[in-house]
Amino acid sequence: MSDVTHLTLPTWVGGSLSIRFIYLVNNTSFRLTECPNKGPAIPLYLGADLFSNTDIRTENHPRHHAKFAKKGLATKLQFSSVFRFHGLKVTTSNNSLWFYSVQGLFRIAFELYRKQDQLALLENFQDVWKSHINDNLLQMGYSLSQQLDFAVFTKEPKSDHFMPLQAAATPSEPGHNSKDHDYCFHSQPCTETDPSPDIFHTARQQIQKLSDKLLQIQPEQLKTVQMLLDVTDCYVQGDLTENKVTEAVTVLLQAKQLDGVYSSSLLGCIGRWLGQQFYEANSSISQRVEGFKMQHIDRISDLPPAEELTQELFPEAMRSLLLHWMGLSEDISAEKRHSEYPILLLILEFANHNLITGVAHVLYSSLICKC
Template identity: 60%
Template sequence: PLYLGADLFSNTDIRTENHPRHHAKFAKKGLATKIHFSSAFRFHGLKVPTVNNSLWFYSIQGLFRVAFEMYSKQEQLAVLENFQSKQTLHTEPRSRDVSTVRRKLQDLHDKLSESPADYLETILLLLETVNQCMSGNLEEKDVKEAVLALLKAKDWGGVYSSPLLCCVGRWLGQQFHAANSSISHKVEGFKVHHIERISDLPPAEELTTELFPEAMRTLLLHWMGLSDESTLEKRRSEYPILLLILEFANHNLITGVAHVLYSSLICK
């Protein structure tokens, strides 16, 4: 949803002639946008310059940013209450959930003034994600941004005793395991296509790119210290190892080295 900028600024101390400057400031942060309308549109009750016939609108993040920067505490609370009441739930169990949400929002409102400034961006992002979830418009990129913001919110401790890393690792493993059949299908097609030159396969990096999901490659590349900043020579020298790991982990052997190693391990 978009929120009309004129409405958001209507109860502030900012003079009307200064609104465009503030709108532009929020637009630079990706929180507001100007929408131009054709001359056929007329807006009743709004002073819109006929020269450009445009209006400023704010995202939910922009709404909360304006509220936290320009509204009184009472007005901020009203925004939060209006936000959480967007969906009316009628059943008794859900009513209890709504009451719980209201209490949580009240707690959030009480703590906002004490929260560190660098947490505000994360809070706004999470509120936007919640709003999209409630509206049924939640997309993968939105979840990615919210999860990444939480992961970067603080130092979560060592790798040997991290419930968070265990949870993420378990989820990734389950997703990768579920993709095994599609990977096997792709590998089998590759083998059929290259049956005449199985001993003269493309380079390891090309094989991993063609046959395995990007997420698997990304995980191992960063795990092995072979991110985009790595030198080309280092990547070339380490990619055969990465390919072997993917072959074994996915139970799809492609290279001669993988077949020899697998046979050696099984015999033992």
């Protein structure tokens, strides 16, 4: 049985962006490291990462990739079946990924990214763009069968984050399921078993710097630091609970005043994460709604109050977000909160694509007719 080579793509990290990349050497070869003395190579950036920072839905990504490929700014890399990728699920029957040139990266950034992310890319990738300004347009696709480097640790210019590059040949496991390799950016990254000594050295330096500054830290800051250290310890010990994470996130959110809703990268990141979590909950919500409809099929025109419906059918996190967004916190009178629940229910019905009340059906039909 043939060996399989497991690869970890190098990653550039800056602000809210995390972009994996690869070096195209020729029509059949690639590298994970830049080696100027071994001839020119074209850096290509993973399309899934580029579009993860946009509002474009995942199912629409292929259409956009194809559009940019026609302009020579993107390409589909078809890898040999011997290659597998940590942190990415790719079907074994296809084993292909979309990548973009640095010109394509900038095109997406200036069309779809926030100004802060555009600036981060401009500051960090302008030298790459200058050095590859005369590169030929990309072909629609390449079939790559040869990797020309092996595991090293390197740094991207102007980046403070190390990028692990690993390639380890391991035999194919019996009973391997191709479903495990479905291409999905949000899959969990693989745990590395042989971390570089540089990582330990950097961690020790950071811990030492913190130790040296303890006497300078204000008491209220020290409480936050202590809590973060406790969370770190729980994470290392493998017993990190959701309550611990909740406590840490709450304290950090309260530790610094945001710059404003129009310029906060933190709110943008939280918004994307919440949206993804709520979207993934859609199937379970739909099942609950269908069960509710079956139970109330004889009294569909006489449904329980809106407040009861929202509590029975939708997650508490969704209700809490909208209630506070609408200014209906716990301090608001119960009468005022009750009067706003029909609006809250309608928003949740539309946002989750599950129509329950007659009002939602009427409004939805009206909106469809106007589209």
